[in-house]
Amino acid sequence: MTEKKNRIIRLTRPPVVLASAGLVGKKEGEGPLGDCFDEIVPDATFGKESWEQAESEMLRRTIELSLTKAQRLPATTDVIFAGDLQNQCTASSFAAQTFSLPFCGLFGACSTMALALCMAAIGLDSGAFATAVAATSSHFCTAERQFRHPLEYGGQRTPSAQWTVTGAGAAVLGRANAQPGGVQITAVQLGTICDLGVTDPANMGAAMAPAAKETIAAFLRFSRTAPDDYDLILTGDLGAVGSELLYALLKKEDGIDLSPVHNDCGLMIFDRALQDVHAGGSGCGCSASVLCAHILPRMQRGELRRVLFVATGALLSATSTLQKQSIPGIAHAVLFSLDN
């Protein structure tokens, strides 16, 4: 195997987070972070005729909300970076369409929020954009019928399975100095694909943990930092199984103990003891809604000053699973720092 070529991209003119918004469904609203979300929508149809259109409407509302909070009109915004889990990323396309803005469609599965932030930050740093939106969504009902079973089938879930979050997150980023004293993105790192041969689509935490390990270890190595240099190292949605594997891999291969500073959006969004979610939450909207509605506001309040956000994605499809292919994982990293 070729040597992995992870590399930190330092942003010379660090973009700032102008505002962010996270919107979730009923079950997510009943979880431990219920009070944080900008909106909890009890109707999973979002007033639409299909789950797919419901997800698109949820994403549209979240983007709109983030722009309102940032006091930006679509007309003063340059680009939307978005992607989702639906085949051909239709949730994002139909949502982005309503804003009539230049649109860059991304596919990173559950790593999409980090990927969107990476690409937005690079474009802002280069001067290509002055204001950029990074957004993503997932919906339990679209994911179930596309990747697993029709909801009506009522299939049993294995203990390692994660529950796809109905939720969306959007962040509006501006150029350096657009908001002094705010939260900056000071560095990003695009991940390489890791595949240790996991083939069980009901154990995505295990499939994604090696990629998270790879990205975090490389980021710490190249930045010459240690876990305790961060207030929080936040993974996307490894859930219970993946988080334990991440700790074990980092300990064994790099001698790093991540547990004191680590948390996982898939573990934070649900109460696994009270809510029937098995290994935790998953889906693009999981890390996006937790980051945008909980973590970034905590940074803005000064409760966290340095957060490494590492969203993980399992790059499988229903077809690749049926064809018995293993599940490639990827993890992209975004370093948020509170500007003094």
Place this chain on the structure above:
Amino acid sequence: MTEKKNRIIRLTRPPVVLASAGLVGKKEGEGPLGDCFDEIVPDATFGKESWEQAESEMLRRTIELSLTKAQRLPATTDVIFAGDLQNQCTASSFAAQTFSLPFCGLFGACSTMALALCMAAIGLDSGAFATAVAATSSHFCTAERQFRHPLEYGGQRTPSAQWTVTGAGAAVLGRANAQPGGVQITAVQLGTICDLGVTDPANMGAAMAPAAKETIAAFLRFSRTAPDDYDLILTGDLGAVGSELLYALLKKEDGIDLSPVHNDCGLMIFDRALQDVHAGGSGCGCSASVLCAHILPRMQRGELRRVLFVATGALLSATSTLQKQSIPGIAHAVLFSLDN
């Protein structure tokens, strides 16, 4: 409808094309551009067990070939931008995985080559990358079974239908001055989504023509240029139906006659009189292979000096079609100029 906000992104340090490669299948090799392609592979399985893996292998070989031609090892390359038409872009993920390089997955349907070039160019301009690969693929057999019918069904095709190209293209880009006298990317423009309500998935040219019109008209307007300032304005794969609509829309709404400088990759790759392709070629690999194996080499030989490449995408899925949604179109533009 909000006013569309297309905007040209001028690259202050224009990235250069270090090399490009285009690889196609048997039918494409029998077309008018047969002599141009780097490789014509008669075996559509590419030695693999499924069409999906075949497409992935084709993309992998094309990326590898482009790096060889650019005299770059994966170890001296910073990132791969790629996407494709397979659900969850698995052709790209499985191909990118073999290079162990940072990977940015994109979804732009048949506009993906232009989108990948846009994002690579912005990242090179910003200094985030020193060498970047932009690549995409499509395969007739994966597209047919995913979007239309099983091949064995032998369904009739309507006259407006296009034939998905089995092909892939990859371009290796370097920073400004990495290759003086070569082909530069001097400007890019991300497209906005246009949807005039076309719902027929067998008429993608019509669905994408409004987006191509929008992007081309905006590019000419904002750059204060006219069609005859270009040696070629090259659309992705509008085919016969879409190209006629593009001319009509530009003439009627903007008073622009595009026909003297326009060509379309979907019309160039096949001989419609001799090959059974109805309205022409389509698929991400159509514009990618034509650009990378025919147009960019022509520029390098000095036969073309200024080419506006506008790849178009139809952002539909089989699900959105079944749900009777219209087909959103998008077109991204890349301006190639020969450095003096």
